[in-house]
């Protein structure tokens with residue numbers, strides 16, 4: 001008779017699975033809680049202590065950690081010596097191992113969980129048996145995921161348990177235990193020093209969905225959610241109210257829109273195309289904010305993403321609905337507004353409140369490079385200090401406010417980045433250019449509105465005075481930039497010549 005050892009925290013489907021195993025001729029061995037559930041359904045179960053001849057002890061810290069269990073799992077059936085040894089020791093083989101672990105992830109994500117409770121939810125016996133069984137997968141079937149119960153039963157019934165199938169199950173175990181341990185080390189690191197640049201880096205992500213394809217149709221893609229005690233909220237938590245499944249590019253673009261929107265508290269609308277802002281507006285209400293974002297570049301917004309930080313009313317929905325958009329994201333939608341937007345078959349409507357992410361500035365930023373990964377703090381600050389006025393002319397209060405807006409947007413544009421704005425509305429965005437003067441030309445050149453009386457933000461210092469000359473000709477009255485160029489004196493002098501007010505922020509915002 002073959003032995004199946006079952007010890008599960010998540011008891012979903014275990015009774016049905018165990019019944020079928022009995023029908024297939026397995027004897028069931030189990031631990032306390034699992035044994036009770038199985039026995040309650042009328043199954044015959046041997047408690048593991050009858051195998052180990054040792055009682056469960058230390059409040060369940062030691063139940064299955066015993067040579068009788070591990071030798072029974074690890075003995076190689078084709079090695080006579082192994083089989084003789086276990087026979088001499090009076091140990092029976094364990095042929096099927098069904099385990100799922102203490103819910104460590106769920107525990108550390110509970111609000112105000114104590115350190116003690118987290119530690120008690122580190123499963124020791126379970127991973128040890130899983131690893132033993134996965135190591136000896138040629139002889140032992142190992143099931144870590146309840147979703148595999150039916151597949152395993154089918155394979156057993158049809159006598160079609162192949163080497164490939166065994167290996168697949170073993171792989172699932174090591175993926176699972178590696179993920180589990182990554183969560184534990186992440187949690188402990190948080191408790192110890194919160195070091196975000198540890199010597200050994202492990203990350204815990206679980207798949208949310210496979211995408212139809214990646215950035216291009218010939219690339220495959222999938223979306224993963226970060227799992228940690230920090231309970232990071234992001235697009236994986238957005239509720240899709242309408243439209244087709246999100247694509248790889250949709251998620252990337254929406255992420256860029258939310259990152260920028262996250263900076264603002266007043267009613268704000270952000271339009272993004274190809275992960276690049278193409279219009280940002282701050283208004284007295286969300287309708288006016290969106291009108292500004294749209295007016296900035298009504299051409300590029302076509303097929304783009306719009307993210308808003310206030311609920312959408314019918315008036316705003318009518319305006320949004322008049323444009324072809326891939327995605328609309330807002331904290332909520334009034335019933336008539338949603339009904340109006342849902343008339344459009346293709347638009348994806350996401351309910352997500354960016355305010356929920358506002359305390360998440362501890363998160364690191366990862367960039368994949370060939371053969372490695374770059375990790376840095378998020379660019380979560382705006383300025384090193386209050387704006388320092390560098391010119392003879394001091395900016396007006398209105399210019400100061402406008403420069404703060406332009407600077408905030410500029411933080412989110414690809415370098416070299418230049419933003420021109422007026423009245424809480426971007427007029428022109430020059431981004432992703434390889435020279436600062438080209439970025440300035442693009443910002444001025446793309447404006448649909450007169451730039452006279454506008455302000456200009458530059459994500460890094462001006463290497464030359466050419467961009468300032470260009471801004472002056474465009475009618476820019478105030479410039480915000482980090483400063484720090486060897487030519488700062490010359491650049492300030494040019495600003496003085498044109499009566500432009502210039503402030504330094506002491507902080508650069510490259511975005512490569």
Ligand SMILES: NC(=O)c1ncn([C@@H]2O[C@H](COP(=O)(O)O)[C@@H](O)[C@H]2O)c1NC=O
Nearest residue numbers: 009031033034061063064065102124125126
């Ligand atoms: N201590 C042990 O030897 C041990 N052996 C199995 N477990 C875990 O105990 C859980 C099942 O316990 P129960 O059957 O008592 O509800 C499973 O999640 C299993 O992974 C153990 N618990 C923790 O390490």
